[in-house]
Amino acid sequence: MFAAARAQQKDVHSPVPFNRSYDDDNTEYGRSQGLVAKEGAGDNAAPLSITEISALLKRTVEDRFGFVRLRGELSGVKRAASGHLYCALKDDKAVIDGVMWRGGAQRLAFRPEDGIEVVATGKLTTYPGRSKYQIVIETMEIAGEGALLALLEKLRARLAAEGLFAPERKRALPFLPRTIGVVTSPTGAVIRDILHRLADRFPSRVLVWPVLVQGEGAAQQVANAVRGFSALQPGGPVPRPDLVIVARGGGSIEDLWSFNEEVVVRAVAECSIPVISAVGHETDTTLCDYAADRRAPTPTAAAEMAVPVRGELQNQLDEMGLRMRRSALRPVTLGRERLEARVQRLPRPDAILALKAQALDDLTDRLRRGLKDKAGQKRERLGVVAARLSLPLLQRQVIQAGKDLAGSGLDPRLLTRRWAQDRDRLAPFARVLPQLDPRRPLQRGYALVKNREGQALTSRAKAGAEAHLVLEFHDGELQVAVGDEAPVTAPAPTAPEAARRPARSKSTESRQGDLF
Known part of the structure; x- marks a missing residue:
């Protein structure tokens, strides 16, 4: 392989096959090992640099394994500050390093973690800096539903350990929310079912935050929508919902995986508004259901839970x-x-009055008979007295009384003399009595000071304590006010009356006191 690469590099074909063998003494076939390396005649195995051999290996591996799919368990997953993802794929006997550049790592539908079995697609290459071969991963998927469920359970256990699913964190739903926020796709049947059910039960204001419910970027959009509803302020231009519904229709576990993402679960758990999770059908369960305050089996059931x-x-x-x-x-x-x-239970009025009426009749009869008997008795007594009051009998009694009086020796002059003595003794008192009349001085110009009750006031202090005074003259009374109020004064006497009055001496005026 190396000879072929070298021949391709120099475009020279060796006349002899590139084949070397070593004996036990570590000597090259056909030539002994020397101290200094020398090139012999016809030698087509010129030494290569490390960079050259690394480049040849890299090209050969990439040409041969330009597209491979590997299945293995992730190990040593690490995301660099640049965004690149570094990991290792292993099975029970071998391990291979892997790298996923930032663009592909951002498009992953799940969060890679150690222990997850995945299927990675990419190409094999070498890393000259460490003389290692690795796979440059373009796409990465979870290897089967079992591995996906294992990842789901692992993530659920980790979030549950943080207390995100604790029952004491659950909040009661408002009885009658005025505004309901819905996080779902605006084009699906879910939003129509929710609106229809709300209209049937209790019409309410609904705010729809349109998001993707599956695929790349769906989890981030759902998390942003939940946080956006939570960030609304009361009284702002957009009304703050009293309840948030996160809804999606049914599907496979891959379709619902966006609602299992950690970013969505944390957004739902941190939401300051009560949240109903209505993801999938009744048999579908996502981590969003655990973090929400209430789980609804279907979106329609979520609308029924939201309003009465x-x-x-x-x-x-x-x-x-x-x-x-x-x-x-x-x-x-x-x-x-x-x-x-x-x-x-009370007796009848006629029964109550019957006895009294009977007693009244009895008394009336007795009175009538008593008056009649009394009148008869008086009539009889009058007849007896009338018989004794005859005129001759009375005249006879008067004559007899006169004779008895004349024979008694009483002289009428004795009584006359006694009356004269008594009259003479009372005469001085009769002359003095008119002088003691308190109203006698009123004829001479004096006045009697009284209060409203008619009691006479004999001192200035008593007169000053009264708010109103009554002055009595010989010809009538006059009411005056005491204090700041203007007193009622009598009119001034006319000239003829002043002329008729006798002049008073200065001594008399000095002895006369001020009545006021």
């Missing part, structure tokens, strides 16, 4: 209203029943 039935709510409200009215009227009904029961 409006008709049932209306019936419940009507029933509660009826129960409330019954509860409010029940005390009235019970009170009416109890009142009617007590009324039935």
Whole structure:
């Protein structure tokens, strides 16, 4: 092989076959080994440089193994800062290094990890820097559904150990969300089923975030959509959903693999809005279902979980209203029943008044008979007295009384003298009595000060404590106000009245006090 490569390089055909053999003494066939390498006549095996032989090996391997598919278990998976993926493929007896450039690594549908059995497609090449051969991987797929399930279980165990699937992290769904965000494909039957079910049960506002649900980039789009809904602020131009539904129709495990990606699971677990996962059919299970707050067997079931039935709510409200009215009227009904029961136990009014009416009739009869008997008795007594009150008998008694009075020796002058003495003793008091009348000075211009109750006020302090005063003159009363209010004054006397008044001396005026 080397001779052929060398001949191709120099385009020279050797006259003898390129074949060397070594004996036990490590000597080349036909020539002894010397100290300094020399080229003999006709020698077609000129020494090659390491770079030349590495290039020849690289070209030969790439020409021979330009397209290969290898199945093996990943080992030593490492992603460099440049984005290139380095790994090794191995089975139970051999191992081969592999490299996947950044463009192909970004298009991978899964995250390579150690222990995953894959089928890698690419070409074999050599790495001169380490004298190794390796495979440059163009595509990498999981080797069979069993390996895919093993990868899924491994990822599930790792995320569960972080607590992303813990039951205590699950949040209750809102009873009646006003806005519902849906992450799904806008062209599939899923969104139509969800909208139709929501319209039947309870019409709500729906925000659809269109994403790819399978294929390259689907997982990143779903994760971005969930994070986008979570980042919306209340009161912003786009209403913040009260509930998020991540939905997709049924399919194989490969079709649903985007919802098993770690980026989607973490986005759902970190979402600040309650999330319903409705991926696949009832028998399909993804890691997104474990991270969501509620799993729905189908997208239609997710819509049923999201909102209640409006008709049932209306019936419940009507029933509660009826129960409330019954509860409010029940005390009235019970009170009416109890009142009617007590009324039935009460005696009839005519029965209550019958005894009193009978007693009244009895008393009326007794009164009538008593008055009649009393009148008869008085009539009899009057007849007896009238018989004794005859005029001749009275005249006779008067004459006899006069005779008895004349014979008693009483002189009427004795009584007359006694009356005269008493009159003379009371005469001085009768003259003084008019002078003691408190209203007698009113005729001379004085006034009597009283309060509203008619009590006389004898001092200035008592008069100042009253808000209103009543001044009584000989010809009537006058009400005045005390304090800041303007007093009611009498009109000034006319000139003739002032002329008729007698002049007072200065001594009299000085002795007269101020009544106010």
